[in-house]
Amino acid sequence: MGSASKQTNQSNANKPKGGSKQATADRRERIAKLRAEEQRREKRTKIIAFSVAGVLVAATIAGASYIVLDAQHKADQKAAAAKAPIPGVKTWNNLSRNHVTTPVNYPMTPPVGGDHNPVWQTCMGNVYDQPVHNENAVHSLEHGAVWVTYNGKATADDIKTLSDKVKATPYTLMSPYPTESGTITLSAWGTQLVVDSATDPRVNEFFTKYVQGPQTQEPGASCSSGQM
Numbered sequence: 001m002g003s004a005s006k007q008t009n010q011s012n013a014n015k016p017k018g019g020s021k022q023a024t025a026d027r028r029e030r031i032a033k034l035r036a037e038e039q040r041r042e043k044r045t046k047i048i049a050f051s052v053a054g055v056l057v058a059a060t061i062a063g064a065s066y067i068v069l070d071a072q073h074k075a076d077q078k079a080a081a082a083k084a085p086i087p088g089v090k091t092w093n094n095l096s097r098n099h100v101t102t103p104v105n106y107p108m109t110p111p112v113g114g115d116h117n118p119v120w121q122t123c124m125g126n127v128y129d130q131p132v133h134n135e136n137a138v139h140s141l142e143h144g145a146v147w148v149t150y151n152g153k154a155t156a157d158d159i160k161t162l163s164d165k166v167k168a169t170p171y172t173l174m175s176p177y178p179t180e181s182g183t184i185t186l187s188a189w190g191t192q193l194v195v196d197s198a199t200d201p202r203v204n205e206f207f208t209k210y211v212q213g214p215q216t217q218e219p220g221a222s223c224s225s226g227q228m
Helices: 001-014 018-083 134-142 158-167 201-212
Strands: 124-127 146-150 174-176 185-189 189-197
Touching: 124 158, 124 185, 134 146, 146 189, 158 189, 158 201, 174 201, 185 201, 189 201
Parallel strands: 124 174, 146 174
Antiparallel strands: 146 185, 185 189
């Protein structure tokens, strides 16, 4: 009996293990399918990532292009405005530029040039509530500033509008000028415009053209740390 049992066991051991091989094949097939599915997911993820990146890059390029074009458009508009004549502007040529410490009798009111004090009136968007000396303000004009003056006919709204504009604009100054004939006067070196209201569109045109404009006698000269 023992011999027969041993022979039976040996016979079973020598039989092909078909079930085990099938299980291995099935496992390999499942692994292959899982790997294939993972590869498809990775491919979809890469496609989505590249698509999103492409959209972001395109949006960035479009945004940058718009900014550049908008800046160029504004620069072109400013250049065109600077070249365009402004109706009503008066000009004076060949004005002297000597530094003096005595009062100067200017031929126009307010003055737009001529001999002036060695110290300029501080003109970095400064709004003065009292009149300033002509001689100091003229020196500011020499540095490319626009000087805004007004008399008692200017309204509170006019003064507020002009003050806000001056405060936001370096190389400008503003002060009352009771003896001027016009309600509001805008002065640059050798150049002047009189208007009746701060809402006159020529005010903005004057600022655009003459703040550090072509009339500037000393381009780059400081408008800070002067007379206050």
